[in-house]
Structures are given as C-alpha cells and as structure tokens.
Amino acid sequence: MTTHAPLADLTDDELTAFLQDQQGAYDRLRAAGLKLDLTRGKPSPEQLDLSDALLELPTTTKDRAGTDVRNYGGLEGLPELREIFAELLSTSPAQVIVGGNSSLSMMQATIVNFLLHGGIDSPRRWADEENVRFICPIPGYDRHFSLVGSFGIEMVTVDMRPDGPDMAAVESLVRDDPSVKGIWIVPTYSNPTGAVVSQEIAARLAAMPTAAPDFTIFWDNAYAFHHLTDDEAKSADILSLAAASGHPNRAIAFASTSKITYAGSGVAVLAASEATIAWYLKHLSMASIGPDKVNQLRHVQFFGTAQGVRDHMARHRDILAPKFAAVDAALTDELAGRGIAEWSRPTGGYFVNLDVLDGTASRVVALAKEAGIGLTPAGASFPHGHDPRDRNIRLAPSFPELDEVRTAMAGVATCVALAAGEQVAA
Ligand code: PLP
Numbered sequence: 001m002t003t004h005a006p007l008a009d010l011t012d013d014e015l016t017a018f019l020q021d022q023q024g025a026y027d028r029l030r031a032a033g034l035k036l037d038l039t040r041g042k043p044s045p046e047q048l049d050l051s052d053a054l055l056e057l058p059t060t061t062k063d064r065a066g067t068d069v070r071n072y073g074g075l076e077g078l079p080e081l082r083e084i085f086a087e088l089l090s091t092s093p094a095q096v097i098v099g100g101n102s103s104l105s106m107m108q109a110t111i112v113n114f115l116l117h118g119g120i121d122s123p124r125r126w127a128d129e130e131n132v133r134f135i136c137p138i139p140g141y142d143r144h145f146s147l148v149g150s151f152g153i154e155m156v157t158v159d160m161r162p163d164g165p166d167m168a169a170v171e172s173l174v175r176d177d178p179s180v181k182g183i184w185i186v187p188t189y190s191n192p193t194g195a196v197v198s199q200e201i202a203a204r205l206a207a208m209p210t211a212a213p214d215f216t217i218f219w220d221n222a223y224a225f226h227h228l229t230d231d232e233a234k235s236a237d238i239l240s241l242a243a244a245s246g247h248p249n250r251a252i253a254f255a256s257t258s259k260i261t262y263a264g265s266g267v268a269v270l271a272a273s274e275a276t277i278a279w280y281l282k283h284l285s286m287a288s289i290g291p292d293k294v295n296q297l298r299h300v301q302f303f304g305t306a307q308g309v310r311d312h313m314a315r316h317r318d319i320l321a322p323k324f325a326a327v328d329a330a331l332t333d334e335l336a337g338r339g340i341a342e343w344s345r346p347t348g349g350y351f352v353n354l355d356v357l358d359g360t361a362s363r364v365v366a367l368a369k370e371a372g373i374g375l376t377p378a379g380a381s382f383p384h385g386h387d388p389r390d391r392n393i394r395l396a397p398s399f400p401e402l403d404e405v406r407t408a409m410a411g412v413a414t415c416v417a418l419a420a421g422e423q424v425a426a
Contacts, residue, residue, distance in 0.1 A: 003337035007424050015425055022418040026367065029411045034372035036408040041191070041350035041396040043263055043316075050315050051261040057298035069293035075281055077267075078296040085269045087306040088225065089253060090237045096271045097280065099291050103256040103268040107218060108147055110252060110270070113283045114181070114216070115151060120249050120275050122214040126181060135173055135183040137165040139353060139381030139392050141191040144184040144220070155383035156180070160193055164201035171208050178211040182218055188235045189223040192381050192394040193353040194346025202236030207245035217242070217251040223349040224255055225313045228321050231347050239271060248273040257299065259350065260312060267299050323397040326405045327352050334413030340420035343395075352395040353381075354412075360419040361390045367415040373408050 010018060061070050063078050076082065077098025086093040099106055115132075118125040126132050132153045136145055137160035145155060158169040165185070174180050185205070187197040197205075205217055219238045227233070242250040249272070257266035270280060303309050328345055331354070335341045344353040356364055361378035368375050376394045379387035395412070397405045 004335070006337065006339035007420055008339055010424075015421065019418075019421040019425055022414060022421050025414045026371065026418050029414055030371045032371075034407065034411065036372065036400055036404050036411075037374040038396050038400065038405075038408055038412070039374045039376050040399070041259075042399045043259055044319065044399050044401070046319055047259075047316055047398070048262060050312065050319075051302065054261060054265075054298050054302050057301045058294065059301065060297075061294075063293070063297055063300075067293075069297045072289040074290050074293055075284060075288065076277070077291055078293055078300060080300045081267065081296050084300070084303060084306050084309065085255070085271070088309060089221070089235075089255065089269070089271050091239050091253075091271050094274055095239065095277060096269060097277060098296055099268045099270065099284075101256075101264060101266050101268060101292075101295075102258070103220070103222065103254040103270075104143060104147070106268055106270045107144075107220065107254055109284065109287075110218075110280065111148065111151065111153075111182075113280070114214070117283060119214045119216065120279050129179060129181075131179040133177070133180045135165070135170055135180060136383050137184065137190075138383070139192055139387075139394070140184060141186060141220070142380045142385070144218075145383045148182075148184075149383065153181075154179075157383060160190060160195055162193070162195050164195065164197035164205075167201055167204050167208075171204070174208060174210040174212070174215055176211050180210070181212050181214065182216045184218050184220065186220050186222060187224075187238070188221055188233050189226055189346055189349025191222070191349065192344075192351035194344045194349050194351065196233040196348075197236060199236050202238055203241050203245075206238060206241035206247060206250060215250065219251050219253040221253055221255045223259070225309060226259060226316070226350065227313065227348045228317055228324055229347045233348060239273065243273065249276050252276060260309065260316075261299065261302065265295065267296055320398060322402055323400075323405045324352065326402060327395060327397050327409050330406060330409030330413050331416075334410070334417055338417070338420070341416050350396060350398055352397065354393040354395055354416075355391050356393060356416050357420045357423055358389045358391045360416075360423050361387060361393050363419040363422070364393060364412070364415045367419060368412055371411055371415070373411050373415075375412065 081098045082093040082096045086096045115126045136155045138157045159166040238251040253271040256268035340357045342355045365375045365378045379385045
C-alpha cells in the first residue's frame with residue numbers, strides 16, 4: 001500500500017509539482033474517452049441472472065392452502081411468503097404484509113395515510129397539523145428525503161454515525177416538539193454510509209419520550225441481508241423493542257427483494273404491530289383487491305425457506321465483494337495519507353461513502369463527468385440535495401463490471417486529488 005504525504009504539508013514547489021502531475025493524469029483520463037456510470041445502486045445483469053429460475057415459476061397456480069393465486073384477493077400477501085419474511089425479520093407472520101414490487105411505494109402509502117387519515121395514535125390527521133417535521137439522519141437516502149419533501153414535510157437533519165443517528169440530537173428534537181412526527185432509519189448497511197444501528201441506539205429510539213404520541217420510526221431495512229463479509233450484521237428487532245417500551249405502534253419496518261431477486265419485479269414487505277397492519281390494510285383495501293400473488297408464489301418456490309434467501313445472498317456477495325474491494329484499492333492507492341479524503345469500507349449494502357475536502361465535492365463530480373465517469377450529484381444524500389460542506393459523494397459500484405469499477409475508481413481518485421490540489425493551491 002502506498003502512503004502519500006499530507007497535501008497540507010507540501011512546500012509550494014511540491015504542491016505545484018503535485019498539481020502538474022494530477023493535471024497530466026486528468027488530461028490522460030479525459031483523452032481515454034471513458035463512458036462509465038457509478039450513479040445508482042442497481043444490481044448488475046450478472047446478479048439479476050442469479051434469479052432467472054423465477055422465469056420458469058410458479059409451477060402451480062395454487063398456494064399451500066389451495067387458493068388460486070391467479071385470482072383477486074389475499075390483500076396481506078401469501079401466508080408462506082409472510083412466514084419466510086417473518087423469520088428473516090424476527091417477527092411473526094401476523095405482523096407482516098407482502099405487497100408489490102416496491103417498498104418505497106409502501107412507505108409513501110404509509111405517509112399518505114398518516115397525512116390524510118391519521119395513524120392509530122394520532123390526535124388528528126397530519127394534514128391538519130400546522131407543521132409536520134421529520135428527522136433525517138445525514139447523509140441518507142435521497143428518495144426518503146424527496147418523498148417527505150414532496151408533501152411539504154419539513155426535514156430536520158441529524159448526523160448519521162457508524163452506530164446510528166446522533167441520539168442526543170434526536171432525543172432533544174422529539175422531547176418537546178409535537179410537530180416532529182417521524183424519523184428515517186436505514187438500520188442495516190445504511191445508504192450511503194454502511195452504518196449499522198446498534199442494539200443500544202435501537203433501544204433508545206424505541207423508548208425515548210416523544211411529544212408527538214404518533215411519532216413513527218420508518219425503519220427501512222432495505223439492506224438487511226446484503227452482507228459483503230463474514231461479519232454479518234444482525235438488525236436490531238425494533239418492533240419488539242418498541243412494544244417492550246410501551247410504544248407498540250411506534251415503528252414500521254420495510255424491506256424488499258429488489259436487491260435479492262429482480263429489482264423491478266421483486267416483492268416488498270411491511271412489518272409492524274398487528275394494529276398497524278390492520279390500519280394499513282384498511283386503507284390499502286381502497287386501492288387494491290389484492291397483490292400480484294403469482295409473483296409472490298414464484299418467490300416462495302424460488303426461495304423455499306428463509307435459509308434459501310440467505311443462501312441466495314451469498315451468491316450476490318461473491319459478485320459484489322470484489323467490486324467493493326476494487327473501490328477501496330483505487331482510493332487507497334491514490335489518496336491514502338494525503339489528508340484529502342475519507343471513505344467507508346462497508347461490510348454490506350450497496351454504497352461507498354466518500355468524503356472529499358470541504359468545498360470540492362461538486363468540482364470532483366464535474367471533473368469526473370467531463371472525463372466520462374457518471375457520479376451521483378454532489379449533495380444527493382442530503383435534504384434538498386444540499387450538502388452544506390460540499391464534501392460528500394455516494395459511490396455505487398454494483399452495476400458496472402469489475403474492470404470498469406477499477407477504471408472508473410482510478411479516475412475518480414484522480415479527480416479527487418486534482419480538485420483538492422486546486423483548492424489548496426488557490
Ligand atoms: N430503501 C433504500 C434505503 C434504498 O436504498 C432503496 C433503493 O435504492 C429503496 C428503499 C428502494 O426499495 P424498493 O425497490 O423496494 O422500492
């Protein structure tokens with residue numbers, strides 16, 4: 001491993017030489033005419049191929065109870081699939097609904113229901129509140145932020161740390177302000193930092209006093225089973241913790257097979273207290289006579305059991321882990337020791353979080369674009385796309401092939417070094 005001298009320690013002459021080197025490297029990069037994309041966390045075609053047996057399933061038209069899956073009905077989802085997810089999420093089948101292909105849709109429906117009908121513990125509908133505020137740990141998932149933003153919900157940020165959100169900040173926000181109605185949490189291998197919420201922080205979230213009786217934890221466990229190493233994180237059981245703290249309806253959990261089987265044709269899951277499940281289904285019954293049970297049955301047949309899901313995830317890991325290693329290797333080679341960048345080494349999930357020198361993230365993204373490397377816009381992981389320090393970049397290495405990840409990341413490292421050199425020299 002090469003370790004470089006910190007940029008801040010270079011003499012003027014050394015800095016000039018460094019900038020020239022980086023400019024030369026960047027000119028060569030641009031001349032290479034690349035066309036690479038590290039923007040969105042999509043499974044690669046090779047990963048999608050792992051699930052192609054789905055295309056031959058289901059082999060029957062009946063579920064275990066003899067229900068014809070081709071017909072209407074069964075709003076809560078197929079019992080056998082609810083059982084599989086209940087085991088995976090450490091809850092009971094009665095607390096699980098299996099829906100369509102998108103957990104994000106379930107999150108949106110949940111929020112719309114709170115807005116237009118109010119929740120079980122709501123004194124009134126959220127739409128009748130003077131103000132509704134959500135706590136948004138940053139950096140976080142851009143679509144969580146745009147979803148609540150689209151309804152005019154105000155976003156209040158707290159820092160996301162390696163073991164969860166800054167709890168002192170969260171507890172003080174919820175204690176006295178009844179307009180603070182919710183928090184986004186991606187508890188396992190969070191998007192984008194890879195953080196895993198500790199048991200202790202989950203317990204504090206479940207137990208903390210809140211001014212709003214209907215304060216809700218949106219526990220988006222999108223990456224619960226998406227391990228990259230043997231150090232497999234186990235998600236805290238937020239539903240039991242909330243129930244044990246006397247707040248049974250406080251947490252609603254979401255997950256999906258978007259990054260397990262087919263991103264566009266998977267199945268999504270909502271897990272919550274039985275009362276919340278009844279509340280959700282009552283409103284869902286106005287929108288649907290039943291989910292796509294044919295797709296649900298083929299997922300049941302494809303996985304077999306909860307262990308089948310875990311075994312399948314090991315095959316994804318074999319494809320993904322080398323790409324994450326390539327990201328780390330490229331950044332380490334070019335940037336280690338220079339004091340101009342820090343990045344995550346996630347043990348699961350879909351992203352690497354790259355923090356560059358303050359004020360240079362937009363420049364890095366622009367330089368990369370100019371060289372044919374697509375990066376997520378700087379600031380994407382912040383409410384309204386605004387990173388106050390302009391330093392955060394989310395890298396998504398899953399989709400390109402391994403060689404492309406290597407090439408793209410060497411290029412990104414050059415852009416980071418050039419932007420930092422420009423800034424320090426200015
Ligand atoms: N939640 C998180 C944290 C995600 O990163 C993503 C996709 O990137 C989703 C949800 C989308 O889930 P789904 O495909 O089930 O709608």
